[in-house]
Amino acid sequence: MDATLQALRGLVPRELQNPRVGIICGSGLSGLAASLRQSVLVSYAELPGFVQSTVPGHKSSLAFGLMGSGAGVPVVAMLGRFHPYEGHKLSSVVYPVRVMAKMGVKNIIITNAAGALNPELTVGTIVVVHDHIALPNLTGMNPLLGPQTDPSLPRFLPLSDAYSRLLRKLVFRAAHDLSIERDALAEGTYAWVSGPTYETAAEGRFLRAAGADVVGMSTVPEVLAAREEGMNVLVLSLVTNAVVIPASYQSVRDEFEAEIAGVSTKTVVEEVVSHEEVLALGRLKGDLMKSLVEKVLDLLPSNTQQ
Numbered sequence: 001m002d003a004t005l006q007a008l009r010g011l012v013p014r015e016l017q018n019p020r021v022g023i024i025c026g027s028g029l030s031g032l033a034a035s036l037r038q039s040v041l042v043s044y045a046e047l048p049g050f051v052q053s054t055v056p057g058h059k060s061s062l063a064f065g066l067m068g069s070g071a072g073v074p075v076v077a078m079l080g081r082f083h084p085y086e087g088h089k090l091s092s093v094v095y096p097v098r099v100m101a102k103m104g105v106k107n108i109i110i111t112n113a114a115g116a117l118n119p120e121l122t123v124g125t126i127v128v129v130h131d132h133i134a135l136p137n138l139t140g141m142n143p144l145l146g147p148q149t150d151p152s153l154p155r156f157l158p159l160s161d162a163y164s165r166l167l168r169k170l171v172f173r174a175a176h177d178l179s180i181e182r183d184a185l186a187e188g189t190y191a192w193v194s195g196p197t198y199e200t201a202a203e204g205r206f207l208r209a210a211g212a213d214v215v216g217m218s219t220v221p222e223v224l225a226a227r228e229e230g231m232n233v234l235v236l237s238l239v240t241n242a243v244v245i246p247a248s249y250q251s252v253r254d255e256f257e258a259e260i261a262g263v264s265t266k267t268v269v270e271e272v273v274s275h276e277e278v279l280a281l282g283r284l285k286g287d288l289m290k291s292l293v294e295k296v297l298d299l300l301p302s303n304t305q306q
């Protein structure tokens with residue numbers, strides 16, 4: 001950690017060395033940092049302890065700068081995150097969050113691309129996450145497992161208040177101030193899965209039945225590290241696709257028997273999701289996400305240490 005912080009002190013101008021807000025850009029959402037002023041990019045390759053992002057739609061740089069209107073808020077944005085499915089250790093996945101904490105970040109805005117499990121969520125909706133279901137956490141893939149490296153951090157971290165109510169409400173105020181239509185935003189529960197496979201229909205039904213609204217392959221490890229470090233957390237999920245959960249199984253036996261009986265049947269088209277589709281939606285809705293985040297920064301109370 002000391003080596004990383006020392007490298008950053010050498011690479012980032014002094015006035016940007018104490019960012020107030022950290023931002024993590026999800027798949028296809030690196031444009032979030034496009035409006036940073038006085039921006040300075042630091043490649044992950046220059047930072048001891050950082051790995052590389054290998055996923056299309058993720059760069060591998062930290063962006064420091066000022067964001068929002070007026071004087072702006074000093075921020076640090078991760079243009080590209082790390083996922084366990086890339087082969088990165090969970091400790092590497094959350095390392096940038098710990099670095100942000102050491103630099104003084106008190107509020108973190110984590111974005112991601114996610115599939116909708118809730119049939120009421122349309123593609124393009126931004127979901128303000130208020131809770132999560134993390135099967136990997138419950139079954140032993142938790143970034144906080146292991147000896148406590150810093151005894152000042154809590155051993156048993158409560159998560160029932162993981163998603164800051166104040167920050168969530170600010171998103172709705174921001175959307176109201178920007179006259180963003182009501183349906184563009186929703187609230188919901190994020191299910192974290194390891195990926196890299198997308199869900200089967202049965203898995204989608206299972207996660208939906210468990211109470212999740214959206215599903216994705218990131219975010220939760222970062223939330224845990226950020227909460228352990230005492231940060232206020234806001235998570236925004238962009239719905240990039242609907243998880244394919246047919247209402248009922250279309251029997252191939254019925255289809256076959258109808259065919260041999262000469263009865264015409266409706267051909268079932270099996271839909272599949274692709275990462276290209278996920279990235280395309282990120283490009284389409286990137287500006288909306290950016291305006292929202294900028295406005296949230298404008299509205300952030302100056303005493304938001306909490």
Ligand SMILES: O=P(O)(O)O[C@@H]1C[C@H](O)[C@@H](CO)O1
Pocket residue numbers: 025026027028055081083111112113114195216217218219274275278
């Ligand atoms: O980094 P995020 O969670 O935004 O990326 C999502 C999850 C997978 O990495 C990828 C699947 O398309 O997009």
